[in-house]
Amino acid sequence: MKKIILLLFTLSLFSCAEKPKEVAFSKEQDVVKTNLDDYFTALTKLKKFNGVLLAYTNDTLVLKKAYLINDHAESTSYVRADDQFDIHSVSKLMTHYLIVKLKENKHLSDDQTIDKFYSDFPKGDLITIEMLLNHSSGLPRELQNLPGKEINLTSDKIVDMAKKEKLLFQPGSDIQYSNVGYELLYNIISKIYKKPFAQCIVDEIFVPLKMNHSGSHFFTIEDRKQNLAKNHILKDSTLTVVPNILEDEFKTARLYSTVDDLNRFLVALEKEPYKSVMTNSKGVIAKDGGSKGIRAQVYSDLERNFRFVLLANYDGMPFFETIDDVAKIMMGEPVEIPKELNRLVIPVKREILERYVGSYSFADFDGLILKIAIDSNNLVVFQDKEKIATLKAETETIFFENPKAAESFEFIKNDSGSYNTFMGWKGISVEGIKVDKN
Structure with missing residues (x-):
């Protein structure tokens, strides 16, 4: 009998220990949570958002929620708050993280020119690592006159084709967003670590930061896909599935993640040596990503101490307007709740x-x-x-x-x-x- 009582007491203690703690929000945090939820509920009712939002203020989780245009679990667009999403160009922020890490270990420097890695690259003695990072290399956004599909190109082949591209301007004299420039960075990182770029991301970021639900579609030993959201576009007023892997996109940095894992990554960026290098003039570290059927955003305001992650498996949302509004809500500023548009036509001479x-x-x-x-x-x-x-x-x-x-x-x-x-x-x-x- 004593053993039974002791066992019940032990189970009672274990149960109490496992009971989740309820977080007491401040008045300001409660307002933020309510306003965010009202905003995304309205946006979803207008069929302009399907995905997950996670938001922290003062390191307190105020909201983590999936918003669903179709809430039937069998729907292809159905997602849960812990599901994995494609993140596309958010990978560029991870690239910057690895570049900073390599600089700390004296493997790279901002003014290092790429002729060290590619002796025959046109004007490679003028194009620096920093120019590739900040899109001032002069390389075009995408490769031109491809002989086949982008998805079939190896990283080395992309570099070979980049050598044939005409620079849009003298390196360092202007800015033009360039996926080609980042493909060079992926290749350089791969050369230094002596393994595929995606494996570098997994080994140097996902594993040490315990981003256990993040991974790559290609080039990694371990398949981490568990609950990957299917991507959607609006076609004939209906959410329609599109492939997660598209033939007209490079496969070098095709990554997926969750809102919690990306929050872990943001927390790492808020520490040195990354913080001082990657924070912009407004005190913000942020990066967006998007392609056919997806939208992604990570955002950390270090001065006002808030951050949020937004992942959507539907691309028909007013993306940048929404991101601006979320930031305003987090700062306690008023925003207009999304409502149905009915734009009026006027005559013009x-x-x-x-x-x-x-x-x-x-x-x-x-x-x-x-x-x-x-x-x-x-x-x-x-x-x-x-x-x-x-x-x-x-x-x-x-x-x-x-x-x-x-x-x-x-x-x-x-x-x-x-x-x-x-x-x-x-x-x-x-x-x-x-x-x-x-």
Whole structure:
């Protein structure tokens, strides 16, 4: 009988020890949690978000929640708060982490030129590691005139093809986002560690930081995939699955992670030597990632002591607007709760429309050219001589196609007296430079 009583007492103690602790929020933290939840609940009801948000203030978890457009567990878009998501360009922040680590160990320096690694790279004696990191090398965003699919290219083959690319500008004289430049960094890191880049990420970041649910689609010994979210686009008003692995993307740095693991990574970045190197002028460490069917964001504000991670397996969200709003909510600033749009059309004189006629080049879309013309007192958009949109005027400078969507073309007068345009597309804004008036 005494043994039974002792056993019950022991089980009682164990039960008490395992009971999760309830965190007492401050009034400010409670407001942050409520406002975040209200915001994402509204965004999800509008079918503009499907994914997971995790948020900390003063190192206290205030919210970790999955938001679902379709809450049926058998739905392809269904996710849980601990599921794994593709993170795409968030891997560039991990690349920077490894570069800092290699600099600390005297294997690299910011002013190290890449001719040390590639003796025949054009202007390799001018392109530095720092230029590759901050997108000022002059290399284009993507490789041009590929003989096959990007997914089939090895890291060394990508470097060989990068050698043939014409630089957009003299190294160090301008900035242009370049995935090609980061492919060089992946290759350099791989050369130093003597193993594939993705394996470097696993061995040097995921394992020591106990990011046990993060991994790579390729090149690693251990398969860490457990509950990987399926990616989606909106097609005919329906969430539609797209492959996690796309043929038109490089496979070198195809990583996946969870909100908790990425929070662990942010905590590591908030310590030296990473903190002083990777914090921007606003006191923030942040990186976004995205591709067809996914959006990802990590964000740490070291001055105001908050951080958040957002992972979405649907790309139809107003991405950068949402990220800005989350940061404002975390700082206690007011934001407008998302609501259904119903944009109104106004008449615009033809002479105003004529200001915007011409061809526009979008550097962020690999030099994509869109032509703006007039048809029946409306602006129309052509790509490769095919009409892809008819635009209505919301103001004399802002035009849209769908009154229920936020996507727009906004025309801004440039220094030459002509006009450039900012095209909103799936939550991002890209600038188009007018290249002619035809």
